[in-house]
Each structure stands twice: as structure tokens, then as C-alpha cells.
Amino acid sequence: MNNWTAETITEWFKGLQDRxxxxxxxxxxxxxxxxxxxxxxxxxGGRTRxxxxxxIEKGGVNxxxxxxxxxxxxxxxxxxxxxxxxxxxxxxxLHPKSPMMPIIHMNVRYFEMNDSIWWxxxxxxxxxxxxxxxxxxxxxxxxxxxCDKHHADYHPKFKKWADDYFFIKHRKxxxxxxxxxxxxxxxxxxxxxxxxxxxxxxxxxxxVPIYExxxxxxxxxxxxxxxxxxxxxxxxxxxxxxxVWDRGTKFGLETNGRTESILMSLPAQAxxxxxxxxxxNSREAFTLANLNKEADWLK
Amino acid sequence: MNNWTAETITEWFKGLQDRxxxxxxxxxxxxxxxxxxxxxxxxxGGRTRxxxxxxIEKGGVNxxxxxxxxxxxxxxxxxxxxxxxxxxxxxxxLHPKSPMMPIIHMNVRYFEMNDSIWWxxxxxxxxxxxxxxxxxxxxxxxxxxxCDKHHADYHPKFKKWADDYFFIKHRKxxxxxxxxxxxxxxxxxxxxxxxxxxxxxxxxxxxVPIYExxxxxxxxxxxxxxxxxxxxxxxxxxxxxxxVWDRGTKFGLETNGRTESILMSLPAQAxxxxxxxxxxNSREAFTLANLNKEADWLK
Numbered sequence: 049m050n051n052w053t054a055e056t057i058t059e060w061f062k063g064l065q066d067r068x069x070x071x072x073x074x075x076x077x078x079x080x081x082x083x084x085x086x087x088x089x090x091x092x093g094g095r096t097r098x099x100x101x102x103x104i105e106k107g108g109v110n111x112x113x114x115x116x117x118x119x120x121x122x123x124x125x126x127x128x129x130x131x132x133x134x135x136x137x138x139x140x141x142l143h144p145k146s147p148m149m150p151i152i153h154m155n156v157r158y159f160e161m162n163d164s165i166w167w168x169x170x171x172x173x174x175x176x177x178x179x180x181x182x183x184x185x186x187x188x189x190x191x192x193x194x195c196d197k198h199h200a201d202y203h204p205k206f207k208k209w210a211d212d213y214f215f216i217k218h219r220k221x222x223x224x225x226x227x228x229x230x231x232x233x234x235x236x237x238x239x240x241x242x243x244x245x246x247x248x249x250x251x252x253x254x255x256v257p258i259y260e261x262x263x264x265x266x267x268x269x270x271x272x273x274x275x276x277x278x279x280x281x282x283x284x285x286x287x288x289x290x291x292v293w294d295r296g297t298k299f300g301l302e303t304n305g306r307t308e309s310i311l312m313s314l315p316a317q318a319x320x321x322x323x324x325x326x327x328x329n330s331r332e333a334f335t336l337a338n339l340n341k342e343a344d345w346l347k
Numbered sequence: 348m349n350n351w352t353a354e355t356i357t358e359w360f361k362g363l364q365d366r367x368x369x370x371x372x373x374x375x376x377x378x379x380x381x382x383x384x385x386x387x388x389x390x391x392g393g394r395t396r397x398x399x400x401x402x403i404e405k406g407g408v409n410x411x412x413x414x415x416x417x418x419x420x421x422x423x424x425x426x427x428x429x430x431x432x433x434x435x436x437x438x439x440x441l442h443p444k445s446p447m448m449p450i451i452h453m454n455v456r457y458f459e460m461n462d463s464i465w466w467x468x469x470x471x472x473x474x475x476x477x478x479x480x481x482x483x484x485x486x487x488x489x490x491x492x493x494c495d496k497h498h499a500d501y502h503p504k505f506k507k508w509a510d511d512y513f514f515i516k517h518r519k520x521x522x523x524x525x526x527x528x529x530x531x532x533x534x535x536x537x538x539x540x541x542x543x544x545x546x547x548x549x550x551x552x553x554x555v556p557i558y559e560x561x562x563x564x565x566x567x568x569x570x571x572x573x574x575x576x577x578x579x580x581x582x583x584x585x586x587x588x589x590x591v592w593d594r595g596t597k598f599g600l601e602t603n604g605r606t607e608s609i610l611m612s613l614p615a616q617a618x619x620x621x622x623x624x625x626x627x628n629s630r631e632a633f634t635l636a637n638l639n640k641e642a643d644w645l646k
Binding site for chain 1: 383397405407516517518579583586587590591597600601603604606607609610611613614615616617618619620621622
């Protein structure tokens with residue numbers, strides 16, 4: 049298809065949400081998605097789907113399509129001009145029950161301004177409570193292969209973008225082991241809309257095989273109360289990133305977005321301990337030592 | 348004393364911290380404050396004191412005195428001009444173990460710019476997990492009496508300021524039942540520095556009797572696991588306010604403040620449930636229904 053429109057792209061995103069939800073229910077084995085349909089007064093709406101299951105303690109797979117007139121505040125936040133806009137996308141955060149499983153996030157989105165300007169954005173990043181080098185290598189390798197099918201520059205550029213974006217500045221640590229992040233992919237460098245969307249679709253379609261692999265590797269591992277406590281503390285950092293630094297969250301909360309859909313990214317339970325310390329040479333210490341932009345899991 | 352200087356005000360704040368910590372240890376009966384002294388490379392430092400006790404699950408009573416050159420970013424955030432600055436104050440957040448006890452926050456501070464401009468700021472606000480009208484009335488009455496000793500305009504003005512400040516915009520609910528908030532109290536309206544500081548001192552000194560009264564009323568009340576769960580969810584909202592909207596927290600995190608001292612305000616554990624609902628006519632519903640700016644507990 050060479051003639052993607054706002055409508056056909058929207059339909060594709062809806063289908064992606066359906067397929068991902070179906071795969072995750074099968075993988076979880078117990079949880080079923082509960083759907084809330086919502087309408088945005090100013091135009092558009094969404095399908096918020098939440099799962100509370102066996103593998104996934106709390107997860108959301110959201111689709112939305114919103115349109116209207118961009119307020120001055122929103123235009124400023126998006127570094128664009130006021131005007132009419134159209135935005136659609138799928139956004140996922142899964143918090144697993146087991147601390148041996150990573151938190152995963154994926155987002156793919158499409159944006160239009162004044163019926164003429166368009167761009168794609170998105171990303172996937174992984175936040176293991178305990179970094180497992182083999183899993184980290186698998187994850188980055190999978191994303192690299194996805195990127196390499198489209199352009200040799202994509203992976204190095206979008207990996208660095210993720211390292212810079214998913215960074216908790218006040219902790220001087222990355223949220224997790226990164227992944228890829230991209231935005232404003234439009235007609236620059238001779239790319240067609242079809243090419244940019246084909247890449248975005250491949251990113252969306254990479255979510256299920258990646259998460260299935262990580263679940264198969266880790267879901268049945270035993271864990272202790274102490275490891276569960278560590279998970280609560282790592283989730284605390286996740287909350288800090290999302291509420292303090294995540295541009296999507298801030299934009300949503302400041303522009304009167306649907307709060308419950310935006311904050312589905314927060315975990316069921318999180319902990320904070322003043323000046324929390326880890327044992328030297330522990331798996332917790334290994335994880336902390338590798339939450340930085342320099343870690344290279346592909347080597 | 349009619350000749351308050353940055354140094355003598357700083358000493359008074361240090362003494363306030365000492366007195367409050369002593370009273371809270373006595374009140375708690377078990378917890379002892381652990382102190383971290385820290386130095387700010389660019390000038391000044393602080394005394395962070397954390398208690399984990401019987402009454403208070405996690406609490407911080409912080410003193411700091413920082414000075415230097417205000418960065419352009421920091422000056423902008425403070426709506427002032429770049430230049431040399433001096434800032435000192437005491438900041439408190441106490442998260443009780445029991446959901447029948449409220450979360451309390453108090454802050455008093457003094458600021459100087461370019462050795463000439465000066466102002467005081469501060470506030471106290473209460474976040475009950477369960478609103479108790481008699482406690483709410485006591486709390487607001489105490490603050491009103493404190494304000495009325497200094498100026499008839501103080502209480503109406505500073506109460507409204509608190510209602511507007513401690514507001515979780517994306518939830519359209521107040522953080523708790525409010526209190527008082529004030530900032531930039533300088534020589535306007537013929538006030539002297541001594542008068543402004545005397546008021547700030549009275550606010551600081553009101554903290555212990557207020558918290559003692561609330562503890563005596565509520566600390567021994569029984570509670571259920573379900574009520575504890577409600578506490579975790581209310582704490583989630585507290586986290587949302589502090590990380591998304593609290594100007595002090597944002598300013599600290601964005602200007603490279605001491606993260607552990609700033610985030611001592613976060614609770615030991617917090618919960619989020621998608622679209623969390625309460626039973627009609629329950630105490631939880633009563634509390635939610637009264638988390639708004641219109642609630643008037645003095646009548």
C-alpha cells in the first residue's frame with residue numbers, strides 16, 4: 049500500500065492493538081483484558097485495555113485517535129505551530145508479577161498537522177529488575193535486526209535516542225537497558241511515507257515475539273521476598289521517570305488527557321526507602337552498575 | 348530582635364529542626380532520627396534527618412542552607428533575576444504507619460537575592476487518608492489562630508493559596524484538606540522583616556502541637572487490611588502531586604539538588620489500581636467527596 053491516510057493508519061493501529069492483546073492473553077494464560085472505550089469531547093477517543101493476570105500483574109495496551117485544534121500550550125510542548133492536528137497510536141506498559149521478568153514499554157504513533165505535515169514516532173524499551181546479559185543481548189539484537197531491514201542508520205541513531213530519552217536525570221541512571229526511540233520520522237532523506245510506516249509497523253510487530261521470548265526465559269524462575277522488595281524499589285524509579293521526565297506523560301497530564309489511560313503505566317505497588325543500599329557484588333549491584341548509557345549488550 | 352540577618356535566621360531554623368526532631372522522637376516512642384550531613388559543592392549544605400518508627404513509618408525533617416549564583420534556569424523557575432542568592436529553611440513530610448493518621452507536611456523558608464531583596468515563605472498542609480471533620484476543624488482553627496495573631500488578612504489569603512497550590516490538576520482533586528501556604532512575604536503593605544519572620548516562626552512552632560493533637564486522637568485506632576490498602580492508594584496520589592506538580596520538588600530535581608533529601612517526601616509504599624473505585628457511602632467515598640477547594644471545615 050502506497051497511499052496511507054490518517055484513516056488507514058488508524059485502522060492498522062487498531063488491528064495491532066487487537067493482535068497484541070490476543071497474544072498477551074494467550075501468553076498470560078489467566079488474565080483477560082478489560083476494555084474502556086472513551087470519547088474525547090474535543091474530538092476522537094480511545095480504547096484503553098487493562099490486564100491483571102498471572103504473568104502480568106498490571107498492564108495496559110492502549111489505542112487512541114485524537115484530533116482537533118492544537119492549543120498554544122500543546123503546540124509549544126510539541127515544538128510545532130498551533131493548528132489542526134490528528135494523532136493516533138498504540139501504547140503499552142506491562143508490569144510483571146515476578147521480579148525475574150522485566151517491565152516492558154512500547155509505543156508507536158502517527159501525527160498530522162494541518163492536513164499536510166505528518167510524522168511517525170515510537171519506541172520500545174526494557175526495564176529489567178535484574179539485568180540478564182543474555183536477555184539484554186537478545187532484546188537489542190532483535191531491535192537491531194528490525195531496524196537494519198529498513199536503514200543502516202536507524203539502529204545506531206534510535207538506540208542512542210533511547211539511551212538519552214529513558215534517562216532519570218535526578219538519579220543519573222537509565223530507566224532500564226534502553227532499546228530504541230524515534231520521533232518525527234517524515235520525508236527527510238528521501239524516505240516515503242510508506243517506508244516510514246513500514247518501519248513503524250515492524251517495530252509494533254516486534255513487541256510480541258520479544259516479550260514471548262523474555263517470558264519463556266524468565267517467568268518460571270523462583271524468587272524470594274527480598275527480590276520482590278527490590279522489584280518494588282525499581283518500580284519506584286519507574287514511577288519517578290514517568291511522572292518527572294516522560295514527555296508523553298507530562299504532555300497528557302498538562303493538556304487534560306484521560307488520566308486513567310495515561311497513568312496505566314504506573315505499577316500496582318512501588319516502594320521508596322531513604323538512601324536505599326544494595327549488597328556489594330549482588331545481582332542488585334550488578335543491575336545498578338549497568339544502568340548507564342555506556343552499557344553495550346550487543347558486543 | 349529587630350535585626351534579623353541570613354545568619355541569625357539560619358540559626359533559628361536549625362534550632363527549629365532540633366526541637367521538632369526531639370518532640371517527634373518522644374511522640375513516636377521508638378524511632379530515632381538518622382542524620383545525613385551533606386555539602387553542596389556550589390555553596391552551603393544541609394542536615395537531612397529521617398525517622399522510621401512506630402507512629403511514623405517514614406518521615407523526614409530537613410534543614411538546608413544553600414547559597415551561590417542563581418543559574419538562569421533557576422532564576423526563571425523562581426520568577427526572579429539571575430544573581431547571588433541565599434536560601435535556608437526547614438521542610439517536613441511525615442508518612443504515618445496507620446491509615447487512621449494523616450500525612451503532614453510543613454515548610455518554612457527564607458530567601459535572599461543580591462544581598463538586598465529578601466522574602467519568607469512556607470506552609471502546612473494535611474492529607475488525611477480518612478477525613479475526620481473534628482480533626483479538620485481543629486487543624487484549620489489552629490492555623491487560623493496562628494495567622495490571626497499577625498494579620499487579619501493572613502488566614503483567608505494563605506488558606507486559599509494552599510487550596511490552589513495543593514491541587515492535583517490531573518485528578519481534579521486536592522491533595523488533602525489544605526492548610527496554609529505563603530510565599531514572597533517581604534516588606535509589602537508596611538510589614539517589617541521582624542514581623543514577617545515572627546509569623547514564619549509561629550508557623551514553624553505550630554507544627555508540633557498540631558501533630559501531637561492529631562496523633563493523640565488517632566494513633567491507637569484499629570484498622571483493617573482494606574483500610575491499609577486505601578492508604579497505599581492515597582499515597583499514590585501524594586506521589587503524583589509531589590512528582591508532577593510540586594514546584595519545590597521540580598525545582599530541586601531540575602537544578603541538581605540532593606535527590607535523596609528532596610524525595611524523602613515519598614512514602615515507603617504506594618499503590619495504583621486502574622480506575623480504582625470506592626464503595627458508595629463509605630468513609631473512602633466521604634473522603635473523596637471532600638477533596639475539593641470548596642470544603643470549609645471551620646464552619
